[in-house]
Amino acid sequence: MLFDVAQLLKEGVGAREGYSLDEAVEALQESGTTRVWGNMTLTCTDKGIWVSGKIEANASGPCSRCLNPIEYPVRFRMEEEYLPTVDLGSGMPLEVPEVKDGAFTIDSHHILDLTEAVRQYFIVNLPMKPLCKEHCAGLCPRCGANLNEGGCDCSAQVDPRWSALLDLLPTGKR
Numbered sequence: 672m673l674f675d676v677a678q679l680l681k682e683g684v685g686a687r688e689g690y691s692l693d694e695a696v697e698a699l700q701e702s703g704t705t706r707v708w709g710n711m712t713l714t715c716t717d718k719g720i721w722v723s724g725k726i727e728a729n730a731s732g733p734c735s736r737c738l739n740p741i742e743y744p745v746r747f748r749m750e751e752e753y754l755p756t757v758d759l760g761s762g763m764p765l766e767v768p769e770v771k772d773g774a775f776t777i778d779s780h781h782i783l784d785l786t787e788a789v790r791q792y793f794i795v796n797l798p799m800k801p802l803c804k805e806h807c808a809g810l811c812p813r814c815g816a817n818l819n820e821g822g823c824d825c826s827a828q829v830d831p832r833w834s835a836l837l838d839l840l841p842t843g844k845r
């Protein structure tokens with residue numbers, strides 16, 4: 672996810688360029704992500720390059736209710752400013768105070784690398800409880816049957832907490 676922004680920086684404040692992104696990525700172990708895609712606009716500001724994008728990535732893992740393996744998209748909007756670390760004209764290092772605070776930077780060859788920012792946005796936007804479908808019925812808490820695939824016999828059985836009461840009924844009415 673590398674972008675050469677030398678030309679944009681040269682054009683100066685207000686210059687902008689649209690890019691589309693579609694890259695295979697090494698699977699993030701926790702999410703099974705293999706691809707990131709989307710559209711972004713890079714705009715030259717008085718401080719650096721403003722990145723504004725709509726990004727999407729694939730993810731996979733178990734449904735949080737029924738544990739079936741599922742594939743789901745992770746979508747997010749990204750707004751981030753990247754600061755240059757060298758002067759475009761002279762190539763001399765720039766003192767950028769924000770860089771010490773962990774701001775994203777453009778390297779000395781004017782390459783803007785989106786990878787780390789995308790990774791951070793992705794993790795923040797990963798659903799805590801992904802579902803195979805909105806109303807996933809989940810698993811039976813007693814026998815573990817997947818209730819999306821039809822019922823189990825548990826619901827037909829009498830709750831053991833009531834069986835003592837049933838014993839009080841006359842035999843014929845049980």
Ligand SMILES: [Zn+2]
Pocket residue numbers: 734735736737738739802803804807808809
């Ligand atoms: Zn499910």
Ligand SMILES: [Zn+2]
Pocket residue numbers: 811812813814815816823824825826
């Ligand atoms: Zn059951």
